[in-house]
Amino acid sequence: MKIMIVDDAPFMLEIQRTILESAGYKVIAEAANGKDAVGLALRTRPDVILMDMVMPEKSGVDAAREILEKLPKTKIIAISTLDQESMVLKALDAGCKSYVVKPFEKAELLGAIDQLLDKNQHVETAYE
Numbered sequence: 001m002k003i004m005i006v007d008d009a010p011f012m013l014e015i016q017r018t019i020l021e022s023a024g025y026k027v028i029a030e031a032a033n034g035k036d037a038v039g040l041a042l043r044t045r046p047d048v049i050l051m052d053m054v055m056p057e058k059s060g061v062d063a064a065r066e067i068l069e070k071l072p073k074t075k076i077i078a079i080s081t082l083d084q085e086s087m088v089l090k091a092l093d094a095g096c097k098s099y100v101v102k103p104f105e106k107a108e109l110l111g112a113i114d115q116l117l118d119k120n121q122h123v124e125t126a127y128e
C-alpha cells in the first residue's frame with residue numbers, strides 16, 4: 001500500500017513519516033501545499049493520502065476534490081486542528097473518508113488508516 005503525506009509544516013511531515021514507517025507503511029511521496037499534492041498524486045497514484053487542510057497555494061479541501069475527480073478510489077484522510085471544525089466538514093463533503101485532529105497520537109493516526117483498510121476488506125468480501 002502506497003501512502004502520500006501532505007502538510008505545509010515540515011515537522012508534521014517528519015512526524016507522520018516516522019509514525020507510518022515505524023508501522024511498516026511505505027511513504028512514497030510528500031508535498032507541502034495542495035497544488036503540488038495534486039500533481040504528485042496524479043503521478044504516483046497513492047492508495048492513501050494524509051492531507052492537511054490549511055495550506056498555501058491550494059487548500060487541502062480543493063486538492064482532495066481535484067484528486068478524487070481523477071482518482072476516485074484514493075482514500076484521503078483529512079488532517080486538521082480543533083479550531084477548524086467547519087473545514088473538516090468541508091473535507092468530508094469533498095470526499096475525504098475520515099479526519100484526524102492535530103495534534104494527534106501515533107495510535108490515532110494509525111487507527112484512522114486501519115479503519116479505512118478494514119472498510120475496504122469488508123466491501124471486498126461482500127462481493128464474494
Ligand SMILES: [Mg+2]
Nearest residue numbers: 008052054055
Ligand atoms: Mg497547515
